[in-house]
Amino acid sequence: MTxxxxxxxxxxxxxxxxxxxxESSAGSDVWLKPESISTVCEGLKIRSEFKFDLLxxxxxxxxxxxxxxVYHLTSLPMNASAVxxxxxxxxxxEASIASVVPIWRxxxxxxxxxxxxxxxxxxxxxxxxxxxxxxxxxxHPLRKDYVTYDQSIASTxxxxxxxxxxxE
Amino acid sequence: xTGPKLIDPYGTPAGADxxxxxxxxxxxxxxxxxxxxxxxxSTHLEPFPDPVLEVPDDLKRSVIVSSVDYLLNWARKxxxxxxxxxxxxxxxxxxxxxxxxxxxxxxxxEAMRASPRQADLxxxxxxxxxxxxxxxxxxxxQMAEPRWVISMGVCATSGGPYYQSYSVVPGVxxxxxxxVYVPGCPPRPDALLYGIMQLHDKIxxxxxxxxxxxxx
Numbered sequence: 001m002t003x004x005x006x007x008x009x010x011x012x013x014x015x016x017x018x019x020x021x022x023e024s025s026a027g028s029d030v031w032l033k034p035e036s037i038s039t040v041c042e043g044l045k046i047r048s049e050f051k052f053d054l055l056x057x058x059x060x061x062x063x064x065x066x067x068x069x070v071y072h073l074t075s076l077p078m079n080a081s082a083v084x085x086x087x088x089x090x091x092x093x094e095a096s097i098a099s100v101v102p103i104w105r106x107x108x109x110x111x112x113x114x115x116x117x118x119x120x121x122x123x124x125x126x127x128x129x130x131x132x133x134x135x136x137x138x139x140h141p142l143r144k145d146y147v148t149y150d151q152s153i154a155s156t157x158x159x160x161x162x163x164x165x166x167x168e
Numbered sequence: 169x170t171g172p173k174l175i176d177p178y179g180t181p182a183g184a185d186x187x188x189x190x191x192x193x194x195x196x197x198x199x200x201x202x203x204x205x206x207x208x209x210s211t212h213l214e215p216f217p218d219p220v221l222e223v224p225d226d227l228k229r230s231v232i233v234s235s236v237d238y239l240l241n242w243a244r245k246x247x248x249x250x251x252x253x254x255x256x257x258x259x260x261x262x263x264x265x266x267x268x269x270x271x272x273x274x275x276x277x278e279a280m281r282a283s284p285r286q287a288d289l290x291x292x293x294x295x296x297x298x299x300x301x302x303x304x305x306x307x308x309x310q311m312a313e314p315r316w317v318i319s320m321g322v323c324a325t326s327g328g329p330y331y332q333s334y335s336v337v338p339g340v341x342x343x344x345x346x347x348v349y350v351p352g353c354p355p356r357p358d359a360l361l362y363g364i365m366q367l368h369d370k371i372x373x374x375x376x377x378x379x380x381x382x383x384x
Contacts (some may be wrong), residue, residue, distance in 0.1 A: 133335065134299050135202030141334040148334055
């Protein structure tokens with residue numbers, strides 16, 4: 001049975017080797033400060049008490065006033081899993097966070113997908129470009145304020161303008 | 169920090185393109201591709217009219233039965249080779265239509281051609297995205313006339329469940345003229361066979377006097 005790290009325990013363990021990097025914790029989640037993501041992830045991968053050698057998934061959520069990048073980690077040697085989160089792009093400004101491709105190479109395509117569909121920039125990514133949509137595509141379609149640009153019905157739908165306003 | 173220092177898996181040299189070493193190689197390709205997709209999106213706004221067989225007025229009053237037409241059309245409809253191309257889940261229904269149970273070979277269609285040069289029929293089986301529209305239109309252009317197109321399933325016909333999606337073509341008739349539409353999500357092999365038989369009926373009605381077979 002896979003052990004799931006509780007948020008509190010993981011926050012304490014992270015604070016032990018990277019002080020000041022945890023923002024908050026609740027349930028099974030730990031919210032990290034975006035500027036400390038590289039340090040923490042590197043530690044979680046190579047330190048003997050974690051050995052998180054597998055990044056199960058990397059995704060992002062649009063919370064209107066900010067974005068959240070979510071990391072699901074798995075440790076095969078310790079048979080454990082953990083969830084890291086990080087809030088970026090407050091006020092829908094330029095959202096960016098450090099890339100974890102140097103730590104887990106499997107993050108490559110997932111970070112490109114998040115950039116493509118959600119528009120979060122990953123600094124230090126070795127091949128930072130769209131992965132599914134084509135070059136020259138306007139906008140990032142999974143954002144809450146995205147309005148399908150070539151379908152007149154979508155842009156004239158009731159509330160379309162309001163939802164765009166609320167997002168700003 | 170304990171343990172070995174992790175290195176960049178791609179060996180990006182210092183001072184390289186900040187977007188990444190790989191991107192500096194492929195950027196031109198991506199831009200060309202993106203331009204072709206955007207060009208197709210902006211130029212294929214209206215659907216093509218469906219090719220229908222119209223009998224000119226002066227021929228309507230006098231019936232012409234041509235044995236050459238009959239022979240030619242019989243030969244054409246009995247050897248419609250489909251292009252081996254599938255876009256999504258509908259293609260599995262197309263594949264099972266070609267298998268022993270439904271047996272497409274009964275219609276002389278068992279030879280799914282891997283090359284568009286040898287194919288007569290393009291079965292658009294599945295969701296067509298704008299990014300795939302460019303290669304599919306190229307395949308269609310490479311097919312020799314007479315050529316026919318079957319739109320299989322609601323995705324290919326109108327976008328289906330992905331109607332108004334940011335990435336899906338709202339009907340393959342925006343990209344190429346369609347002869348027969350087969351509804352269903354996905355259509356059973358029987359439905360595809362019925363669509364193919366409708367196409368056979370259509371081919372049977374071409375005439376050397378009238379409209380040339382399989383033209384836009």
